Structure formats: structure tokens, C-alpha cells
Amino acid sequence: MEDKKLIFSAIQPTGTFTLGNYIGAVRNWAPLQNDYNCIYCVADMHAITVKQEPAKLRQNILNSYALLMACGIDPEKSILFIQSHAPTHAELNWILCCNTQYGELSRMTQFKDKSQKHPDDINAGLFTYPSLMAADILAYNADLVPVGVDQKQHLELSRNIAQRFNQRYGDFFTLPEPYIIDVGAKVMSLQDPTKKMSKSDENPNACILILDGKDTIVRKFKRAVTDSEAEVCFREGKDGINNLMTIYSVVTGKDFASIEAEFAGKGYGDFKLAVGEAVADHLEPVRTEFARLIADKAYLKKCYTEGAERAMRISTRTVAKVYHKVGFVDLK
Numbered sequence: 001m002e003d004k005k006l007i008f009s010a011i012q013p014t015g016t017f018t019l020g021n022y023i024g025a026v027r028n029w030a031p032l033q034n035d036y037n038c039i040y041c042v043a044d045m046h047a048i049t050v051k052q053e054p055a056k057l058r059q060n061i062l063n064s065y066a067l068l069m070a071c072g073i074d075p076e077k078s079i080l081f082i083q084s085h086a087p088t089h090a091e092l093n094w095i096l097c098c099n100t101q102y103g104e105l106s107r108m109t110q111f112k113d114k115s116q117k118h119p120d121d122i123n124a125g126l127f128t129y130p131s132l133m134a135a136d137i138l139a140y141n142a143d144l145v146p147v148g149v150d151q152k153q154h155l156e157l158s159r160n161i162a163q164r165f166n167q168r169y170g171d172f173f174t175l176p177e178p179y180i181i182d183v184g185a186k187v188m189s190l191q192d193p194t195k196k197m198s199k200s201d202e203n204p205n206a207c208i209l210i211l212d213g214k215d216t217i218v219r220k221f222k223r224a225v226t227d228s229e230a231e232v233c234f235r236e237g238k239d240g241i242n243n244l245m246t247i248y249s250v251v252t253g254k255d256f257a258s259i260e261a262e263f264a265g266k267g268y269g270d271f272k273l274a275v276g277e278a279v280a281d282h283l284e285p286v287r288t289e290f291a292r293l294i295a296d297k298a299y300l301k302k303c304y305t306e307g308a309e310r311a312m313r314i315s316t317r318t319v320a321k322v323y324h325k326v327g328f329v330d331l332k
């Protein structure tokens with residue numbers, strides 16, 4: 001690889017991503033391939049920290065892999081692989097777990113939220129989730145990690161773990177920096193715009209899936225909750241409209257001022273329809289490319305096999321050095 005900074009990011013295999021995942025994360029990954037060396041991964045090992053149905057998980061992992069490619073990640077340019085195909089992540093995770101404090105892990109807000117949501121399954125994997133995430137990043141000595149705001153705390157912990165390891169065993173890990181994507185980093189629910197858009201929302205109209213068809217997308221936007229005014233403008237307190245303006249701005253490239261001008265004097269109905277259509281048109285090529293890729297299992301397999309080999313070439317070296325540093329006996 002050329003001497004560019006290294007980007008690492010991963011996404012959990014939820015089958016089909018939401019518009020929130022797309023705008024906040026995945027959409028930004030493809031352009032980074034021009035300026036950085038990029039390693040992207042489907043975090044299937046993180047996914048099993050909550051209950052999964054095996055057959056469905058397998059399908060979701062493949063779908064997610066194909067979706068990343070459909071969103072423009074080029075498996076030739078970048079390393080694109082499936083986390084469980086690189087056992088080095090689990091190996092490094094153990095070492096990092098032994099350098100992570102109970103107190104640090106118990107302060108993670110995602111752990112607290114998820115334990116509250118699944119009180120019957122607060123497993124050790126859920127607790128040590130951030131140290132596996134640190135292993136993902138540190139196995140490649142990534143410089144930058146594009147994450148949404150919800151993962152910032154985990155990334156900070158990764159830095160702290162790396163720092164502690166470096167102090168104990170001598171400088172080794174690169175301290176990863178967050179690469180925060182500012183515009184539209186957070187897409188809110190269409191039904192309750194004070195909440196984050198989530199696939200697990202019980203109201204299906206709250207969430208756009210990037211493989212939703214045009215009719216579905218337009219219908220969900222038509223039903224989006226707004227406010228009792230009739231003014232398309234970005235202002236504090238107008239959560240619903242602010243969210244729609246953000247989405248519209250991302251998919252059309254227009255700024256808020258020109259969106260306000262475009263819809264001056266028009267009702268919310270027109271605006272919601274325009275947003276729905278713009279989103280559907282924007283996602284159309286992704287849907288088409290996904291359908292093509294998911295039908296070509298042999299090609300997908302070739303891509304993820306090569307991806308795993310390339311990931312292993314780098315991470316095996318890291319693990320060997322780390323094992324040596326902590327005092328294990330070299331095997332080779």
C-alpha cells in the first residue's frame with residue numbers, strides 16, 4: 001500500500017442498512033478511498049453480542065457485504081472483509097481485554113442502554129464489545145476511524161486502551177483519531193424526530209431502509225411527522241422539518257438556504273413528496289447494484305476471501321508482535 005493515512009471502519013450486519021446508517025456512515029466511506037488506504041469490515045462478531053438467528057445472520061452478513069460494495073466500496077482499492085474471517089481480531093481482543101478496566105467498560109453508555117433493553121442477556125461479550133472494537137482498529141494501526149457520534153465513546157476507549165498498552169509495553173500502537181462526518185451525521189426517526197432513526201422502531205414508517213422501493217420510500221416520507229406551522233426552514237424546535245431538510249440536503253447537494261427558497265410559499269405536502277422522490281432516486285443505483293451483486297455468489301465469495309487474506313496478512317503481523325511484547329514465547 002502507498003504511504004497514505006490508514007482508515008478503518010466497520011458496520012454491524014443488520015441485513016439492510018437504514019437511511020441513517022447510509023447517510024451517517026457508509027455513504028462517506030467510498031469517497032475516502034481516493035485519499036486514504038481503507039480497510040472496511042462487516043462486524044459479525046459484534047452482532048452476536050445480542051441474540052441472532054443463525055440462518056438470518058448468515059444472510060445478513062452477505063447482504064451487508066454486497067451492500068457495502070453497492071455503496072461504492074471497491075474491494076480492489078480497499079480491503080473489504082468479514083470480521084470473523086480474520087481470527088486475529090479475537091486473538092488481539094483477549095490481550096486488549098487484559099488491558100481494559102472493568103470501570104471503563106461499565107461507563108459505556110451503549111452497554112448501559114443495551115443491558116437495559118435486554119435485561120435477560122447481559123453477556124460478557126456485550127460488556128467487552130468495545131475492546132473487540134479496539135482490536136479491529138489496532139490490528140491495522142489505523143490512523144483515522146470514521147464513526148457516527150454514537151460510537152465516539154467507544155473510539156475514545158480504544159485510544160485509552162492503546163495508550164495503556166504503549167505505556168506498559170513500550171510504544172507500539174498508533175492512537176486512532178475519530179473522523180467525524182458532520183453533515184447529517186444523525187438521521188432522526190420520521191415518526192418521532194427527537195429519536196434516532198432505528199430499524200428496531202416498532203413503527204415501520206419511522207425508518208427508511210436503503211433497499212426500500214420507491215413507492216415505499218415516498219409513502220413513508222409522506223407520513224413523516226412535521227409541525228403545525230407551514231414553513232420549510234431550519235430552525236430550533238422544528239425537529240421534523242430540520243431532519244427532512246438535512247436528508248434532502250444530503251441527497252441533492254443543495255444547502256439549507258436554497259431549500260428554503262425552493263419551498264417558500266409551498267406546503268409541507270409538496271416538500272415531503274420532493275424529499276421522498278429525491279431519496280428514492282438517489283438510492284436507485286444502490287438497489288440495482290445490490291441486486292446484481294447478491295445474485296452473483298461466486299463473485300462475492302471471491303471478494304470476501306481475498307479481503308480476508310489481505311486483512312490477515314497485516315493483522316497476523318500485529319498479533320505476533322503484540323504476543324512477543326507481552327512476553328509470550330515466539331512460535332516462529
Ligand code: TRP
Pocket residue numbers: 008009010011012043046132133136137145146147151
Ligand atoms: N460498533 C460499531 C457500530 O455498531 C461497528 C464497529 C465494529 C466499528 N468495529 C468497529 C466501527 C471498528 C469502527 C471501528 O457502528
